[in-house]
Amino acid sequence: MNGPVQSAAGQGLCACHVCSLVSRRTHLSEAAHCPRCGASLHFRKPGSVASCWAFLIAAYILYLPANLLTMMETGSLISYRKDTIMSGVVHLWKTGSWGISLVVFIASITIPLLKLISLTILLVSVQRRSTWHPRQRARLYRLVELVGRWSMLDIYVVTLLAALVQLGSLATVKAGPAAVAFGAVVVLTMFASMKFDPRLIWDPLEREKL
Amino acid sequence: MSHSAPLIACHDCDLLQREIPLNPGCTASCSRCGAVLYRNATDSIDRTLAYSLTAVVVFLIANAFPIFAIESQGTVKGITLLEAVNSLWNQEMQSISLVVLVTTVVIPALELFSMAYLLLPLKFLRLPPGYTLLLRLMRMVAPWGMVEVFMLGVLVSLVKLTSNFKVIPGVALWSFAVLTLLLAAAAASFSSRDVWNRVDRITGRWVAS
Numbered sequence: 001m002n003g004p005v006q007s008a009a010g011q012g013l014c015a016c017h018v019c020s021l022v023s024r025r026t027h028l029s030e031a032a033h034c035p036r037c038g039a040s041l042h043f044r045k046p047g048s049v050a051s052c053w054a055f056l057i058a059a060y061i062l063y064l065p066a067n068l069l070t071m072m073e074t075g076s077l078i079s080y081r082k083d084t085i086m087s088g089v090v091h092l093w094k095t096g097s098w099g100i101s102l103v104v105f106i107a108s109i110t111i112p113l114l115k116l117i118s119l120t121i122l123l124v125s126v127q128r129r130s131t132w133h134p135r136q137r138a139r140l141y142r143l144v145e146l147v148g149r150w151s152m153l154d155i156y157v158v159t160l161l162a163a164l165v166q167l168g169s170l171a172t173v174k175a176g177p178a179a180v181a182f183g184a185v186v187v188l189t190m191f192a193s194m195k196f197d198p199r200l201i202w203d204p205l206e207r208e209k210l
Numbered sequence: 211m212s213h214s215a216p217l218i219a220c221h222d223c224d225l226l227q228r229e230i231p232l233n234p235g236c237t238a239s240c241s242r243c244g245a246v247l248y249r250n251a252t253d254s255i256d257r258t259l260a261y262s263l264t265a266v267v268v269f270l271i272a273n274a275f276p277i278f279a280i281e282s283q284g285t286v287k288g289i290t291l292l293e294a295v296n297s298l299w300n301q302e303m304q305s306i307s308l309v310v311l312v313t314t315v316v317i318p319a320l321e322l323f324s325m326a327y328l329l330l331p332l333k334f335l336r337l338p339p340g341y342t343l344l345l346r347l348m349r350m351v352a353p354w355g356m357v358e359v360f361m362l363g364v365l366v367s368l369v370k371l372t373s374n375f376k377v378i379p380g381v382a383l384w385s386f387a388v389l390t391l392l393l394a395a396a397a398a399s400f401s402s403r404d405v406w407n408r409v410d411r412i413t414g415r416w417v418a419s
Contacts, residue, residue, distance in 0.1 A: 008219035008226045015219035018346050019406045022217045022226075036406070036415070037342045076374070092370075100369045103362070138222055138243040149356050152313065156363025159310050161370060162301060163294035164280055164287075171282075171374065175303050183306050190353060202223040202243065 007199075007206055009043040016041060048197040049127060055192035056119050062181045062188065063116065070176030072158055074165075084178060085109065085154065107153040108182070115151075115189045118144045122196060129204040141198045148193055151186045155179065220245055254404040259329040261396035265389060266322050272385035273315065277364060280375040288380055291315065317355040318393070324348055325396065332408050341409070345402075361390045 008015055014025050016034035025032050025041060032041040070082045083091060085108050092101035118140050125137060158175045165173040215228040222245035232238055232250035240247055251257075276288030289297075291314060298307040324344045331338040338344075364386060371377045 006226050007224040008217075009224055011226060013217070013219065013226065015221065015224070017221070018349050020218065020221070020403065021406070022219050036410075037345060039342075039346050095373065097369055097373075100366055103366060107362075134223075135243060138245070142222070142245070145353075149353065150359055150362075152309075152356055152359050153363050153366065155306060155310065156314075156360050157366050157370070159294050159298050159306065160277070160289075160363065160367040162303075163297035164278070164289050164367075164371070165375075166297055166301075175298065175301065175306065179303065179306055183309050187309065194353065198222045198243075199224040202225070 010206060014041045014043055044199055045197040048195055049123060052123055052192050052195040055188045055195060059185050059188040060116060062184045066178050066181035066185050069178035071178040073174040073176055076171040107150050111147050111151045112185055115144055115148055119192055126200045131204050134201050134205060137201050138198055144193050148190055155183050218247060220247060248403045249401055251399055251401040254399055254401040255329055255333055255408060257399040258396050259333060261392050262322055262325040265392040265396060266326055268385050268389045268392060269322055272382045272389050275382040276380035277382040278380050279378040313354055313356040314360045317351050318357050320351060321348060321355050335412055337412055357393055358390045361386050
């Protein structure tokens, strides 16, 4: 780079979030639209921190029923079990399906926790206008965006099993109340990470330089 | 670095930079945060169009045929994705059923059909009506298409079922596997920058180079 490090916003320039065209915002008070694609322009996502917190707190609350209640009920002539997410993983491990058990553990337990904790760290650091390891935090955010969707795995498994086994009369599989809570956690954390604006990580750095 | 090169702001850290020419297959990363700014994808529009059109056909097959079937008491019962969604709806799990329907059927269908609708005219240097709206819509819904996660879900269910039932894989199982690969290939070859450059060439606006 030649010249000092500068952000677009510092120059009164704004990049469109849809088509990436950089344009100058002249009337700061009015709502601006991208001259190329017509999407509304913002220097930063509006209400980013507040709405991200809202989604995140809702996800934290639902995280409890998602892990404590029954995810799946399985019954046959000889056995009947109610499984939470964790006991389902343990059951898979004990019955010898180590690989699958590990996949489910990562998708249903590690990833949701990683998302909740990472987004909390990102939000707190942004609110404190921290200048601590911005590049690492930017990578953390990209990781959250990348892996978040995979926690939907258990929802699909429950859907397929419940629908298929319903057809056979001897065995039953039913989705439990935790499925709804868990689905909500996944959707809410996805909304939270979409609402978070990674550019806020870098803003305090520029102020410091000036 | 020439000063006629167009300005670009990093979408992750808002650093203002100038575009540089790239060799085919290379990517430009932000000099501050390391995010990928743009790629020089070879024949982006042609390749994405080819993958999308193929994926449309495979998508229809994947939804029309059973994913797998189980054999119990001598009868074989198969299930399609839509039947699974419907069955969950009838089991008082409407919210989950809707999430599954939207993430595995509605959004992928929307993405594939809009991709074909946009890229086919663009290839022949025509602008399809409503292209700005569709590109904005596609940008918005992109994170919610989860065919690859669903594919993993199918595999996990398959393993879970084989311990208790005789499972017969269906046509849609293979179709979903192929669809996952095609979607990944389409996503890898798609470049929003190339689409907008093509649009600019047609409209004659914002032409920088």
